[in-house]
Amino acid sequence: MINVYAEPKTKETCEAGGVCSDSKDIFNFYSDDCSDTNFLPDYCFGACFTPFYVSDDGHGYCPRGLTKGLSGCFLYYAVSPSECSEYGPEFSWVTAAQTQQDCETRFPLLCYEGDSVLPTAKSQQECDLCSGTLRPVYRWSPGEWVQEEPQGYTWAKGNWTALNRWEPTLNFNILEKEVSSALTQQFALARQTQALCMYNPMLETLKRISCDCTKDSQNPTTCYPSDVSIVSVGVQRFCSGLSSGVRAGSISVTFHTNTLAQGACTHVGIYIVAASQFQLTPKETLTAVTTHATANPYSLIVNQYGVTVGQVLGDGARLTFDPPSSAPASPMVLCLSPHGNIAMSSEYVTFDFATTTDTYQAWVPANLKAWRNQEGALCANISMLLDNTYWPVARYDDWNNVRTNPPLFPGDVAGGYYFVGVLFILLGIASGVLLACACLLINRKVNLGKAITLLVMLFGVVRGLHLLLLPGGSLTSSPSSLAGFYLLSELPIFLFFSAYTTFVFFWAEVAHFMQKSTTFLRVMRVPYIVTNVLLYVMFILFISIFHSISPQAQPSLTLAYRLTIAICCIMVIAASVLFGGRVVYLQNKMMAAVDDTSKRRTLFWRMLGILLSCTCGLALQVAFLLNSAFNKGEVA
Numbered sequence: 001m002i003n004v005y006a007e008p009k010t011k012e013t014c015e016a017g018g019v020c021s022d023s024k025d026i027f028n029f030y031s032d033d034c035s036d037t038n039f040l041p042d043y044c045f046g047a048c049f050t051p052f053y054v055s056d057d058g059h060g061y062c063p064r065g066l067t068k069g070l071s072g073c074f075l076y077y078a079v080s081p082s083e084c085s086e087y088g089p090e091f092s093w094v095t096a097a098q099t100q101q102d103c104e105t106r107f108p109l110l111c112y113e114g115d116s117v118l119p120t121a122k123s124q125q126e127c128d129l130c131s132g133t134l135r136p137v138y139r140w141s142p143g144e145w146v147q148e149e150p151q152g153y154t155w156a157k158g159n160w161t162a163l164n165r166w167e168p169t170l171n172f173n174i175l176e177k178e179v180s181s182a183l184t185q186q187f188a189l190a191r192q193t194q195a196l197c198m199y200n201p202m203l204e205t206l207k208r209i210s211c212d213c214t215k216d217s218q219n220p221t222t223c224y225p226s227d228v229s230i231v232s233v234g235v236q237r238f239c240s241g242l243s244s245g246v247r248a249g250s251i252s253v254t255f256h257t258n259t260l261a262q263g264a265c266t267h268v269g270i271y272i273v274a275a276s277q278f279q280l281t282p283k284e285t286l287t288a289v290t291t292h293a294t295a296n297p298y299s300l301i302v303n304q305y306g307v308t309v310g311q312v313l314g315d316g317a318r319l320t321f322d323p324p325s326s327a328p329a330s331p332m333v334l335c336l337s338p339h340g341n342i343a344m345s346s347e348y349v350t351f352d353f354a355t356t357t358d359t360y361q362a363w364v365p366a367n368l369k370a371w372r373n374q375e376g377a378l379c380a381n382i383s384m385l386l387d388n389t390y391w392p393v394a395r396y397d398d399w400n401n402v403r404t405n406p407p408l409f410p411g412d413v414a415g416g417y418y419f420v421g422v423l424f425i426l427l428g429i430a431s432g433v434l435l436a437c438a439c440l441l442i443n444r445k446v447n448l449g450k451a452i453t454l455l456v457m458l459f460g461v462v463r464g465l466h467l468l469l470l471p472g473g474s475l476t477s478s479p480s481s482l483a484g485f486y487l488l489s490e491l492p493i494f495l496f497f498s499a500y501t502t503f504v505f506f507w508a509e510v511a512h513f514m515q516k517s518t519t520f521l522r523v524m525r526v527p528y529i530v531t532n533v534l535l536y537v538m539f540i541l542f543i544s545i546f547h548s549i550s551p552q553a554q555p556s557l558t559l560a561y562r563l564t565i566a567i568c569c570i571m572v573i574a575a576s577v578l579f580g581g582r583v584v585y586l587q588n589k590m591m592a593a594v595d596d597t598s599k600r601r602t603l604f605w606r607m608l609g610i611l612l613s614c615t616c617g618l619a620l621q622v623a624f625l626l627n628s629a630f631n632k633g634e635v636a
Helices: 011-016 081-085 100-105 124-129 172-212 411-442 448-469 479-489 491-514 519-546 554-593 597-629
Strands: 018-020 046-050 073-075 092-095 110-113 132-135 140-142 230-239 244-248 251-255 265-273 308-312 316-322 332-336 350-356 378-382 389-395
Touching: 018 100, 046 081, 081 092, 100 140, 110 124, 124 132, 172 230, 172 244, 230 244, 230 251, 244 265, 251 265, 308 350, 316 332, 332 389, 350 378, 411 448, 448 479, 448 491, 479 491, 491 519, 491 554, 519 554
Parallel strands: none
Antiparallel strands: 018 140, 046 073, 046 092, 110 132, 230 265, 244 251, 251 332, 265 316, 308 389, 316 389, 332 378, 350 389
16 A cells, blocks of 8 residues: 655656555554554554355355455455465465555456445456446545645734633532432332322221220211211322323323423322222111112213113223422323222223212213223223312213113023013913813812812912012012002012912811811811911011111021021921821722722722822922022012
8 A cells, every 4th residue: 555645746647646445444443552543554454364164055154253355365364475375275464555556457357247245256257247346345536636725824913812711500519419309209208109009998997986886876977977988098299291190009090291381290199998998888678588680889970861871891990190280281191000809891892081070970971992901990081070080980872862771681591581480470370260160060169178278379369460560670679669669579578388288288178087087177278278377477477577677687587587487487397297198098998898809909909199299399499599598688
């Protein structure tokens, strides 16, 4: 290479000189003398060189420790010819080209194909076949003489100025204190939120329990007030221009950079409102068997038509802002986690948030585009309204236009009720036809057989009406229809008892008729009548007492009522087995004198079959009543 700093600098020497591009490869990078960019000695343009190594597939490569250049491999750790020779005869010290001919001819020509910047070692013929061009490895850039352009000078008068001047700068002591104060405040608020969330709900409960320990007669009023319980679970400070958030239990709040007005800050208080204190308590009714659908106790969302259109999924969140004027004007992200103990009804398919005011009388859907995050919480961008509580809800899609409540039972269950109801009606009609035939064709004298048929007819008709009206919601326990509810729901059970007690009395009559004893029958008529009268009096007394006691005591009375009916059924079973078995025994004894064994055996099995079928039917009724007694169920 020609030293461009050499003298003299004339047009001839400039144009005769130049630079070869091999200086990119051939340079003594590790020599201390070659680090000065102002003047470079000639020996700086030298390097330890060896040709490419050839792999098995014919490609050139450089082993580890050597640097790959355009012309071969370079060992830059050798900074002099003597050091280079120590690595073996295949290594030689090369210097940068000083002339154009040396630059372009010292290494074989390479083939450049199309736009490729990586050349290949091909012959002229092979390169032409590939539409390539043979060019030197390195290129010579000749010197260029540029005509000078003289510039004029002006005289500037000197003047005295201060060597130093005073300018404002950062005070790192103050900055450190401000940053430390901000971090301490954020950490303190985070710890305060953690403590409030962990202990405050528990302290709220313990406070009421400790208040009730004094056994004061006024404690239910003072210790358990009727107002809504709102518990503080978190605090945080938010400022504009910062995206930050806070999580307190099931509540998560995130402020965007533009949630607050420019330069504004607000202190946020987070409160939780337990959904359990608003769950619906179904109106209790005295029933021996619960056949009504159980309502969702968290179906709190009712539209303008009075139709239930959604349910609450978890606890509510209420935020306060200090000062109140600093409430955000732009949306923030609020996430509320559904409660694990609240079951979601399948008919509600749309997630949303609902709002309530201080009165907590109406849950109004906010029609927000809510989504579920990775943790399952329900989230939405909301513009927080002061004095409002937000709730995670599920609702109908077009909730505000629903005008009718959904059916109490699924289609197959309702169909089963209708089918069984029709069977009971047909039973009543068949019994009525038999009773009419007995009165018109035989005689109109009252006997036990006609009494049993009459009771079965009434039982079938009333129970059939009850099952037909139940799926459509026409049969309710509202105060206006309470009498009809009890007549259709509970009266069939007592008609069933009366039919069986009459049947037992019929067994007793047959048994003592076979023994030609009439004294026993006269004695039994009074207990029979008294037992049936007491059954209906008990029915009326249970209903009267049930509606005069507190709601807390009603479930216990319902249990006692169901157990009483089950015990009565067991007593009827015992009496039926006793007298029915006696009839079968006496009949078999009387038929012993009959020579026709086949007729005697047929009559025996017929009477025994009647006894067993009636006993099993009543036993199934007892099992059904006991199951209802010990399984909770609420009337919708």
